[in-house]
Amino acid sequence: MNDTPQRYGTLSRLLHWGMALLIGWQLLKIFDRINDGEHWVGQTLVPWHVSIGALIMLLVIIRLVWAIKQKDNRPRSEPVALVKAGHGLLYLGMLVMPITGVMYLVGKGYGLKVFGMQLIARGDGVEWMASLGSLHSPIAWLLLLLIAGHVGMALLHHFVKKDDTLKRML
Ligand code: HEM
Ligand code: HEM
Numbered sequence: 001m002n003d004t005p006q007r008y009g010t011l012s013r014l015l016h017w018g019m020a021l022l023i024g025w026q027l028l029k030i031f032d033r034i035n036d037g038e039h040w041v042g043q044t045l046v047p048w049h050v051s052i053g054a055l056i057m058l059l060v061i062i063r064l065v066w067a068i069k070q071k072d073n074r075p076r077s078e079p080v081a082l083v084k085a086g087h088g089l090l091y092l093g094m095l096v097m098p099i100t101g102v103m104y105l106v107g108k109g110y111g112l113k114v115f116g117m118q119l120i121a122r123g124d125g126v127e128w129m130a131s132l133g134s135l136h137s138p139i140a141w142l143l144l145l146l147i148a149g150h151v152g153m154a155l156l157h158h159f160v161k162k163d164d165t166l167k168r169m170l
Contacts, residue, residue: 003073007168012070015063016169019094022056026097027144050101054114057098064091075168090150093143097136104133 003009008016029049031041067074077083105112107130111122157165 003070003075005073005075008075009070009073011066012074013169015059015066019056019059019063022052022059023094023147025052026056027140027147029140030144050105050113051115053098053101056094060091060094060098064095067091075165077165086146086150086153089146090143093139093146096139097143100133100136100139102133103129104136107131107133 001009001011003012025045026049028041028045031037031039032046034042037043037046102112106120107126107128109123109125111118112120154166154169157163158167
C-alpha cells in the first residue's frame with residue numbers, strides 16, 4: 001500500500017490513474033464549443049461535468065493527505081525542485097478547477113446539483129463569486145497545457161531516456 005523510492009504503491013497509482021481518467025473526461029467540456037455540444041460527446045459525457053467535478057474535489061483532498069503521508073517514501077525525479085514544482089501545479093489545478101466551477105454556478109445563481117442532489121438552491125447571483133468563477137475556463141486551458149507537458153515528459157522518459165519513471169507509476 002505504501003509508496004517506496006522505487007515504485008508508487010497501490011493507492012497512489014489508483015488515485016493517479018483514476019483521477020487522470022476523470023480529468024480527461026472533464027476536459028471534454030471543451031467540445032461544447034463545437035456545434036453547441038449537439039453531438040455524442042456533448043450529449044452523453046459532458047452532462048456529468050458538475051458531478052464528476054465534485055467527485056474530483058473529494059478525491060484531490062484524499063490524494064493530498066495521502067501525498068503528505070507518503071512524502072518521504074516516494075520516488076524522486078531529477079531535477080527535484082522542477083519536478084516538485086510541476087507536480088505541485090498539477091495539484092493546484094486539480095483543486096482550483098472544482099472551486100472555480102462551483103463559484104461560477106453559485107455566482108450566476110444557477111445553484112449546485114451533484115449526482116441528482118440539489119446541494120445549493122438556485123437563487124440570486126453573487127457578483128464576486130461569478131468573477132472568480134470566470135477564471136474556470138482560462139485555468140482549464142492552462143491545466144490542459146500543463147497535462148500535455150506532463151504526459152510528454154512521461155513519454156520522453158519511457159521511450160527516449162528509457163528509464164523507469166513511467167514503470168513505477170504503472
Ligand atoms: C477538475 C475538475 C474540472 C475540470 C478539469 C473542468 C474543466 C472544464 C473545461 C475544460 C471547461 C470548458 C472551458 C472552455 O470551453 O473554455 C469547463 C467549463 C465549465 N465547467 Fe468545469 N471543470 C472541472 C470542474 C467543474 C465543477 C466542479 C463545476 C461546477 C460545480 C464546473 C462547471 C463548469 C461550467 C459551468 C462550465 C461552463 C463555463 C463557461 O461556459 O464558461 N466545472 N470546465
Ligand atoms: C496519460 C496521462 C498521464 C501519464 C502517462 C502520467 C504519468 C506520470 C508518471 C510517470 C508519474 C511519475 C513521475 C515521477 O515519479 O517523477 C506521474 C506522477 C504524477 N502525475 Fe501523472 N500522468 C498522466 C496524467 C496525469 C494527470 C491528468 C494528472 C493531474 C492533472 C497527473 C498528475 C500527477 C501528479 C500530481 C504526479 C505526482 C505523483 C502523485 O502525487 O500522484 N498525471 N504521472
